[in-house]
Amino acid sequence: MLNARHDRGVEAFERILNAVAGHGHRDPEALAAALGPVPRELTVAAHPRVRPFLLSVPSRTTGAVEPHHLVDRLTAYARLGITPGPADLGQALLRCGGGPADPDVVTAAERLELEEAPRVAAWLRQGGLPHPTSLREPEAGAPERSSRRRGARIGRRILVGHGAIEGRGVFPRRFWSLFRAFEPHIGCAHASLPDGRDAHTVAVVPWHPEITAARLLSGVASAADQNGRGAPAFLAAPAAADGPPGPAVHLALAYGLASVPDEDRRAAVGALARLVARGRLDGALLGRELAELVALGTLKVPLLTESLRAAAAHPRAGPGLWPVLAGALPGLLASTRPQAHAALLAIAADSARDPAAHGELPEVTALAQRPGSSQLLIQARRLRDTLAAHPATGQSWTPPHSTVVE
Numbered sequence: 001m002l003n004a005r006h007d008r009g010v011e012a013f014e015r016i017l018n019a020v021a022g023h024g025h026r027d028p029e030a031l032a033a034a035l036g037p038v039p040r041e042l043t044v045a046a047h048p049r050v051r052p053f054l055l056s057v058p059s060r061t062t063g064a065v066e067p068h069h070l071v072d073r074l075t076a077y078a079r080l081g082i083t084p085g086p087a088d089l090g091q092a093l094l095r096c097g098g099g100p101a102d103p104d105v106v107t108a109a110e111r112l113e114l115e116e117a118p119r120v121a122a123w124l125r126q127g128g129l130p131h132p133t134s135l136r137e138p139e140a141g142a143p144e145r146s147s148r149r150r151g152a153r154i155g156r157r158i159l160v161g162h163g164a165i166e167g168r169g170v171f172p173r174r175f176w177s178l179f180r181a182f183e184p185h186i187g188c189a190h191a192s193l194p195d196g197r198d199a200h201t202v203a204v205v206p207w208h209p210e211i212t213a214a215r216l217l218s219g220v221a222s223a224a225d226q227n228g229r230g231a232p233a234f235l236a237a238p239a240a241a242d243g244p245p246g247p248a249v250h251l252a253l254a255y256g257l258a259s260v261p262d263e264d265r266r267a268a269v270g271a272l273a274r275l276v277a278r279g280r281l282d283g284a285l286l287g288r289e290l291a292e293l294v295a296l297g298t299l300k301v302p303l304l305t306e307s308l309r310a311a312a313a314h315p316r317a318g319p320g321l322w323p324v325l326a327g328a329l330p331g332l333l334a335s336t337r338p339q340a341h342a343a344l345l346a347i348a349a350d351s352a353r354d355p356a357a358h359g360e361l362p363e364v365t366a367l368a369q370r371p372g373s374s375q376l377l378i379q380a381r382r383l384r385d386t387l388a389a390h391p392a393t394g395q396s397w398t399p400p401h402s403t404v405v406e
Contacts (some may be wrong), residue, residue: 063203155298287327
């Protein structure tokens with residue numbers, strides 16, 4: 001399983017580490033001999049100073065640790081007279097989140113006969129790592145034109161940074177970079193290319209997919225604006241994370257939907273479906289990002305249209321697609337040639353049959369009023385008429401914890 005070609009997931013891998021830690025605690029020499037040349041993680045776990053089990057082993061497939069599980073494990077440590085490993089405890093605390101823990105769990109943490117008890121109790125009481133303020137950073141200057149030069153970019157990127165996070169002082173120094181303000185390097189090509197291991201990176205802070213997505217966004221973008229190779233497994237991880245998606249996750253999805261590699265686009269459609277099914281997709285936000293990135297020349301309309309057509313046919317993504325299209329069409333029709341969007345208008349007209357679709361899109365109405373019988377105008381009229389048949393009710397969903405500063 002450890003040498004399998006396909007990753008079995010965060011939970012499975014870390015449970016193996018936990019088992020190795022247990023064997024290493026009981027008989028480190030025998031385990032080291034049995035493992036031989038194995039990954040460094042397992043060698044560390046087999047070190048004789050490791051504890052009998054890990055505090056940070058996930059309770060969920062996302063990497064999250066339930067607060068009561070952490071307190072139960074620390075209770076066992078106290079009973080055995082074992083001091084928690086600083087890095088292991090730090091990782092366990094980062095995986096606890098989602099709001100203040102149950103008061104009974106906090107009380108149990110306060111009563112632990114360990115030096116770390118007050119720190120653990122305070123962390124659980126506050127609900128884990130605070131959510132930083134997101135900083136949306138569009139790239140300045142005129143869009144890059146297409147070029148045959150190897151590694152050349154097109155368009156202009158939009159990336160996301162975040163402010164500093166308080167509380168690093170109670171963590172080992174190796175965690176401090178996580179708490180610093182993050183400033184993305186917009187012009188850096190392939191600086192942080194995601195790969196299959198980044199599902200595990202998301203699991204380090206499962207309640208904060210924005211932190212991970214922001215750091216890897218430049219690499220995700222390269223799959224769309226540099227013909228690069230993305231990481232299909234990465235897009236699935238923030239979509240499944242326990243914490244709320246914000247601007248970085250939605251931008252990663254936007255780049256993914258217009259990525260050049262087919263597998264990246266399929267992965268983006270799958271991530272879109274996951275977010276829709278969980279009620280966590282901000283369709284209006286995603287639509288606006290798609291329109292702006294197309295206007296910047298970063299996303300190619302044919303690839304984006306292909307992904308949105310696949311999303312419309314997806315049983316879980318289709319029901320949540322209309323807000324995306326409603327958010328994207330005004331900007332797309334205003335900033336690019338309308339003739340490029342006949343197929344997209346057809347997808348929108350089908351999606352607008354959803355009873356939740358309502359209201360007028362002035363750009364579509366203006367297009368529909370033009371004389372002619374082209375497919376562009378036919379689909380614009382069909383969309384206009386479908387929307388006119390629905391009452392204007394409902395509001396778009398607004399994600400929690402998504403404070404964005406331009």
